[in-house]
Amino acid sequence: MKAAEFQSSAVITAFGAYVPDQVLGNDDLERMVETNHEWIVQRTGITERRIASDEQFCSDMIFGAVRDLVSRYDARLDDVDFVLVATTTPDTLFPSMASRVQAEFGIGSCGAVDLQAACAGFVYGLQLANGLILSGIYRKILVIGAETLSKITDYTDRATCILFGDGAGAVLLERSEDGQGSLLGAYSHTTGSGGHHVYCSHLSGSIGSVPMQTSGKIVQNGREVYRWAVTQVPKGIAELLDGCGLGVDDIDWFVPHSANMRIVESICEKSGIPLDKALTSMADYGNTSAASIPLAIDIALKAGKLRKDDVLLLYGFGGGLTEAALLLRWTL
Template structure:
């Protein structure tokens, strides 16, 4: 069942920064690794290339670099950040968390730190949690990060998955506002019984009684995940719009998880949101899971497509099978 509704908010995004590794893995490179072709990959996914972390570059490094970019662009001080939330499925250490690693790197004291593991819905889930913490009155300034080094957990002998995934990170500051915040409506849904269609396991050999492979790599039943996303995510987006009393015409930008361009096209067709008003980061970055939505946002900010006052619908979906949606009014000039 989908839970969707208007929300109370005293929160707004006040800064954003991003980082992607230098190494580029093109479709031509993949042609030398597995039986595939540039044309086949583009036709099926829309992906042209993806960024890959260096051998000694890890998720925490990407998080820190994205936060540094945020600081450089907005002149943001971090010493008054009172909570850090990082969404990732590919941390270099399970504990300490990536958020704790960021806290240490920037010397932020008196600060809470936790990681969110909601796969491709992670960044939106982290924003939802940040809004709740700010609304509680206990916190005023939260650093939210979406970061992945999926190349570290990708099986490059499996042509069905290795063509998809890339590495990257993006960070935002979410601050308490005295006026009504920018978060308008929220939606969540999980289909845990179908979790065996997209997973990573190093220990357990079953999910919901279904045998799985515990090789610590991403394993996906692409056909089933595609069917789930096109049907369930499309209905979730519609419920979110209805809960907000908004029509598709009132949404300036739709930012779904950048999983697959064909999937996004099908979701747009079913929801009535034009592809021309849809932002994605997959063409040059691939599927970066928890980082894909903020990377797409930042690309659009840097080329002046996103403007202050516009209404934006963010929608993450993936492993779990979990989905999370958020409608916000963009307040950054």
């Protein structure tokens, strides 16, 4: 997909986030695998993660984020007419997590769909929700990015177990009656030939001719994912900004997927975005895949950084290998 500028769009009317109470710090990982705090921070920027308990699952992250959204903005859910949940770690393959949201919050007649685009999932969810609203069929959509990556992390693999955490974020998108919406432009790109560099499978033992593990745990070639991200994401940023007639100076905040601080630093350097404009969540929460971007927004809101009418560039990238970017004006 080439970069596209929206002539009109939906507006963000509420936001919420949730992380579980249990903390997994770098010192805890030192007792589990051969690693140490300094090594982890130097290579990833991560100091701790939040981990779901044995009794908690993705639905618990989702419900927590939605309850926070309702509480913070006194939001109504009874007239929501579609629910989109982006996750790679649902409690069950079916029923969907979106249908669980409908049941938990007593939403009346609504559509409910899960989507799976790994770390790009939340941004894809916003893109798709915006399209559904602009179609004229739907007026109010709940979009959620949520993960319990701890459930599929191999805690004997020192290269990956230091990365992942759990959490969720949620937004309400509603039809803009005056045509002045939140979403300004979008971009997406896929490099499916690199999908074997980060995957999770318990069924197929191969992608094409490439053999895979079937442990049901995350397997990642970090070097190849890094190389792809720091090459592709700056290209996508340039194409999106050019397509919308904007420059780096027009962006108030850059909100990339919080995969690894070294990746974010390289992307900022290559794209010309000052690092102090980057909002991230990995230091406190680790890599939370589809939840990392809303969690970064939550941190910025609570710190008083993010203000109404700020222009944000959201950029999700990861498993697939997929990319999804969105320019939006913050309206809360």
